[in-house]
Amino acid sequence: MLSSSRQLLLTGLAVFALAGAVQSDAQQRLKDLSAADQAALDNLSAQRRAEERKGDNQRRTARQIAQEVEALRQQIIDISKKQGTGEQRSAIYRAKLETLNQQETDITRRLSAERAKQARLLSALQIYSRNPPPALFVTPRKANDAVMAAIIMRAITPELQKRTQVLVQQNSRLVNLRRQAALQNEALFISENDISEQRSEIERLIQQKMALEDQLLGQADQMDARAAELKAREARLRGDTPLKGLLGLSASDTARLQAPAVGEVVRAFGQVEGNGPASRGISYAVLPGSQVTAPAEGEVEFAGPVESYGQVVILNIGHNYRVVITGIGRIYVDVGKTVGRHEPLGRMPNLSDKKTTLYMELRRGEDPINPTTPLQLSAN
CATH class of the missing domain: 2.70.70.10 (Glucose Permease (Domain IIA))
Structure with a gap:
């Protein structure tokens, strides 16, 4: 234990002495720096400061581009929100269109049934009007039936026509609504295509700006590396050699x-x-x-x-x-x-x-x- 402590103390003293020697040598070199060396040192310092300024400018420009990219991303979010709203509207219109289709089917079925009834009645009336029975050969009962049928047909026909007209109007209204819904759906489709094109364009701009940001930051890294190299050359010219470099790496x-x-x-x-x-x-x-x-x-x-x-x-x-x-x-x-x-x-x-x-x-x-x-x- 005592031997280990003594060895540690000797190692510490050696490192301290080496550091002191380096510092003393650096101070001596600083004192003996010639005019030419001083001029070279000033030149290196100016170059280093210039590289640092360039690097800072590149990073500031890259940061502005990053902020522009973030704003473009926000535009994509806004477009997605609009697209979601449009899709919701489109779904509503599709649901309305389906309802209209069902209503139209129902009205068409009812119209067909009413038309079938009217067709049978009109056929009977047409046959009766073209081939009326002779008056001398008609029994009183049949004559009464014919008169009653004619009276009933006269009463029913206007009502049937009225109901038919109502159904035709309803069908016409549904056709118009369906046409409007189809036009609105087409408008939504066009709008969605426009939104998709806008989004693609913004994504393309984002990729371009991100590439430019990477380029600027890469250039800033290179300038920082050159500045670090110049700083090391300044240190060597002053005689300020890092202690770690003297002792070596483990x-x-x-x-x-x-x-x-x-x-x-x-x-x-x-x-x-x-x-x-x-x-x-x-x-x-x-x-x-x-x-x-x-x-x-x-x-x-x-x-x-x-x-x-x-x-x-x-x-x-x-x-x-x-x-x-x-x-x-x-x-x-x-x-x-x-x-x-x-x-x-x-x-x-x-x-x-x-x-x-x-x-x-x-x-x-x-x-x-x-x-x-x-x-x-x-x-x-």
């Missing part, structure tokens, strides 16, 4: 998850906030529109929206490990695709200039594991 770093985006950790694994449960993963505060990359090589098991979680990507990285990433604004990968370490998975939401939250969780089986710990890649 071999176990290759078995660790890398951060899925450039950002600040705002909630660590196991951290408790208020009375809530401990965090099962790590939360990062990330700039809007930032690129989200794969923390390790793996296969995409899921990519899409999940209720209350937004867009989610699940990577199977082998050895029973899975990485769950939520908070993405737009996903670039599909299920079944194999992605490499640091390969783009998507981008953060880009509708606000405030930082957004990206969450990463590492699971082994169903158990959450601290994403910062080395992975046991030798285990089955």
Whole structure:
């Protein structure tokens, strides 16, 4: 135990001494910076600031386009609402048309029955009028019957004509209503076609604007990378060499998850906030529109929206490990695709200039594991 403590103390002293030496060397170099080196440093600083301004401008333009895309999506929602209202109206008209068809069928049946009765009566009257029996050969009973029949027919005929006229008018009214309903249905059909064309056009505009947004954000990423490179060159020119670069990387770093985006950790694994449960993963505060990359090589098991979680990507990285990433604004990968370490998975939401939250969780089986710990890649 004493030997271990002594070794730890010596290691700490060595690191402290090395850091002090680096700082002393940096200060010495800063003092001895020549005029040419100072001019080169000023030039690098100016280039870095220019790249940073360009990157900021590109991100602002991309954010405006993202807001335009959101407005177009709202137009699609409004169009869908109108289309739903039109479909409801169309259903009402179809129901009315069906009712009219039933009424017309019923009236047609009644008209046919009345016409059949009238046809029989008219046939009898016609025969009677063309072949009346001779008066001398008609018995009193038959003559009375004939007179009674004629009287009855005279009384019935106007009533039958009146009823027939009513039925004809009803049938004419139903035909007109049916024609109007058909015209309204046709108007609805035309309106629905117009709505469908409008929706297709808006969706095409959304795809174009999303492609432009990706292009601008990609250019902003490149400018940020150039700015970071220039910043590193400035540091080297000043003599400010990072301590981590002097000490080297641990071999176990290759078995660790890398951060899925450039950002600040705002909630660590196991951290408790208020009375809530401990965090099962790590939360990062990330700039809007930032690129989200794969923390390790793996296969995409899921990519899409999940209720209350937004867009989610699940990577199977082998050895029973899975990485769950939520908070993405737009996903670039599909299920079944194999992605490499640091390969783009998507981008953060880009509708606000405030930082957004990206969450990463590492699971082994169903158990959450601290994403910062080395992975046991030798285990089955």
